[in-house]
Amino acid sequence: xxxxxxxxxxxxxxxxxFALLFENTLAGLRRRRAAIGYLFLLPTILGIIVFTxxxxxxSLGLSFFRWDVFSPPRLLGWDNYSRMFSDPRxxxxxxxxxxxxxxxxxMQIAVGLGIALALQQRMPTxxxxxxxxAFFLPFLMSGAATGIVIGYMLHKEFGPVNYYLTMIGLPQxxxxxxxxxxxxxxxxxxxxxxxxxxxxxxxxxxxNISTEVLxxxxxxxxxxxxxxxxxxxxxxxxxxxxxxxxxxxxxxxxFDQPYVMTRGGPxxxxxxxxxxxxxxxxxxxxxxxxxxVAVILFIVILLVTAAQxxxxxxxxxxx
Amino acid sequence: MQTSTTYSEGATRPPKxxxxxxxxxxxLRFVGLLLFTxxxxxxxxxxxxxxxxxxxxxxxxxxxxxxxxxxxPDWTNYxxxxxxxxxxxxxxxxxxxxAVIVAGQLTTASLAGYAFGRLxxxxxxxxxxxxxxxxxxxxxxTIIPVFVLISRMGLNDTxxxxxxxxxxxxxxxxxxxxxxxxxxxDFEEAALIDGAGQFTIFSRIYLPLVAPGLAxxxxxxxxxxxxxxxxxxIFLLSxxxxxxxxxxxxxxxxxxxxxVSVVLAGVVMSLIPVILVYSFGQRYLIEGIMxxxxxx
Numbered sequence: 167x168x169x170x171x172x173x174x175x176x177x178x179x180x181x182x183x184f185a186l187l188f189e190n191t192l193a194g195l196r197r198r199r200a201a202i203g204y205l206f207l208l209p210t211i212l213g214i215i216v217f218t219x220x221x222x223x224x225s226l227g228l229s230f231f232r233w234d235v236f237s238p239p240r241l242l243g244w245d246n247y248s249r250m251f252s253d254p255r256x257x258x259x260x261x262x263x264x265x266x267x268x269x270x271x272x273m274q275i276a277v278g279l280g281i282a283l284a285l286q287q288r289m290p291t292x293x294x295x296x297x298x299x300a301f302f303l304p305f306l307m308s309g310a311a312t313g314i315v316i317g318y319m320l321h322k323e324f325g326p327v328n329y330y331l332t333m334i335g336l337p338q339x340x341x342x343x344x345x346x347x348x349x350x351x352x353x354x355x356x357x358x359x360x361x362x363x364x365x366x367x368x369x370x371x372x373x374n375i376s377t378e379v380l381x382x383x384x385x386x387x388x389x390x391x392x393x394x395x396x397x398x399x400x401x402x403x404x405x406x407x408x409x410x411x412x413x414x415x416x417x418x419x420x421f422d423q424p425y426v427m428t429r430g431g432p433x434x435x436x437x438x439x440x441x442x443x444x445x446x447x448x449x450x451x452x453x454x455x456x457x458x459v460a461v462i463l464f465i466v467i468l469l470v471t472a473a474q475x476x477x478x479x480x481x482x483x484x485x
Numbered sequence: 486m487q488t489s490t491t492y493s494e495g496a497t498r499p500p501k502x503x504x505x506x507x508x509x510x511x512x513l514r515f516v517g518l519l520l521f522t523x524x525x526x527x528x529x530x531x532x533x534x535x536x537x538x539x540x541x542x543x544x545x546x547x548x549x550x551x552x553x554x555x556x557x558p559d560w561t562n563y564x565x566x567x568x569x570x571x572x573x574x575x576x577x578x579x580x581x582x583x584a585v586i587v588a589g590q591l592t593t594a595s596l597a598g599y600a601f602g603r604l605x606x607x608x609x610x611x612x613x614x615x616x617x618x619x620x621x622x623x624x625x626x627t628i629i630p631v632f633v634l635i636s637r638m639g640l641n642d643t644x645x646x647x648x649x650x651x652x653x654x655x656x657x658x659x660x661x662x663x664x665x666x667x668x669x670x671d672f673e674e675a676a677l678i679d680g681a682g683q684f685t686i687f688s689r690i691y692l693p694l695v696a697p698g699l700a701x702x703x704x705x706x707x708x709x710x711x712x713x714x715x716x717x718x719i720f721l722l723s724x725x726x727x728x729x730x731x732x733x734x735x736x737x738x739x740x741x742x743x744x745v746s747v748v749l750a751g752v753v754m755s756l757i758p759v760i761l762v763y764s765f766g767q768r769y770l771i772e773g774i775m776x777x778x779x780x781x
Contacts, residue, residue: 195677200606202683206596207612213593213653218619221630228629235633284521287514299767300525303532306759308712310730311752314737315531318745326534326551358528366774419623422714426734440625440715447629448719457629464626471621 222464229458234451246458256459258434259442260466262349266438267417270353275409277357278364282372283398298369302362309359309422316355317342317427342428345435352424352436359423360416364409371405372398400483407478411471418467439463539563539750547745562750569739569747572754574725575732580758582647582728583711587703589652594702595695598661599687603673613662620655624715632719642722651710657702660773664698665691701773704766711759729755 187198229246233239250256281301285294304312319325320341328338341351375398383397399406421440424430430437439459447456533553540558541548543565566572600606601613631650640646668691676686692699714730721727727735733755736748763770 196605198683199604202687203600203604203606203609206600206604206687209593210597210616210653210655210658211612213650214616214619214655216634217631217650217653218622218627218655221627221634222622224630224633225626281524284517287517289518293518297521297525300529303760304528306708306712306763307752307756308714308730308733310712310714310733311755314733314748315535315752318749319531319534321547324547324549324745326549329549329551358531363774366771370771370774415621415623419625421625422730425714425718426737443625444715444719448632453629453633460626460629464623467623468621 225457229461231454233453246455259437259439263439270356271413271417274357277361279368281365282368304359305362310426312359313423313426348436355423367409371402375401403482407482535749538746539753543744562746565747566751575729579728583707585648586651586710587706590654590657594654594657594661597658602662602665616655646720664695668694697769700766700769707762
């Protein structure tokens, strides 16, 4: 291709469209780069159509059918949806999920930001390295393992946590046995596992604050809480938004930890939306009904995310 | 990309007023660090308890008081894990799934990230935002059709059923695009003048320059899929195909409270590979997660 000279490109253009790609001209180069662009995108676009974009449409379609995999699907119309809104297990599943998200994500953000702020103190490099690793380490554990370990540690009679609580004269806390406490307990396990990621987001966000702003704040005498509230917080608000949006999206999909710790119990006290979807579709073989739950979950995620972004205009400060 | 070096400099200096002020500052700082250290111990406590308990005699695994440091380590529990379930098989399965997905995502995401970050073609912006929009679709909302599709393809109950749908990645594409965009244009122009072809420019010039991004993506993806629970629970049916998190769940079901230490031995072993992978990639992690998040 390097032998093709720009001068005779005019002649070749009319004959072979592929020759256009190999022309040794600037236009040829641009076309080559465009063709390569499409070629490089092919696996990703094809994959996303087949495994994400297509399936979400199929989910929507399936939610209007009754289907148990074995016999052919039967069109139901809106029945799955109207059934859902009077199904106490679905309603409770969503209520539990919302409650969990509010508790867990606010805790996760508060803890993550708190640790990131504490890491801003002057300390030797090895110490900063130790703290960062220590608080990030739980992120490497699986949700299943987290459920197992935290579940055992909070065991009512044999768990080390209650052992120390009774030692200082407190009663045994029924961490996973009490319907009122169980979602808090799962939130603790979840936050323990996931705060490391939020922490890293905030470390990055705090590092991005320009030194001029901080120096100006020092000159103006901003200290302590004032400095945090009027200077630091507005400056990390974009990170805060990002942590809140991704945290809520992840939290709404909570499944692993409660599945391993409680299987949704006691009763239905820790049954989450995804758990209900899983049981409907894959245990009871009600594919259509499970799809309807999944579609509602998706719509909830879209609405909550949109709400967070539109509310963010009031409190997020972009430099 | 130099952010990782700046954080010690961003910290505040001690105010130099008088002796009393200085002492108060020192004490506050000391107390603060002490509390912080305490907090880090609390966060690390589950690891210490898991390790120490996994090394206790099976009969005293739940005996109080709890142990935090392994005294007289006893390895019986680790042998028991392999006797109760086919743990070697599960390690192999998890390793295959995680490694193939990492390799696959690095390939698809670096190609797509390069296309979006460095090439120009009609429809680039709209395609990019369409792909980004799919990040909002939760896995659970697509799992039923994907399960049906996998069954129709005859991949039911195979490791391929976990691998194939995970090869494309919107997040990875976005992350690597950020890295590709950060590379100065001069490199490419120099290579063009030297007569390098388009693919050579991508593989020889750009790919090595975004190695930190590849490392970050590899660590995050390995972590996600090594620890994955929901999809394996649905897709895998036979014990021979189980991955480690499913195995731990089974083990927990067998053991009840009788011998917790065996389950915890399994947890300890499941952690070793992720910790190793993390320690290789951790120095790029902060800037990488930043690139994927806030700077975009």
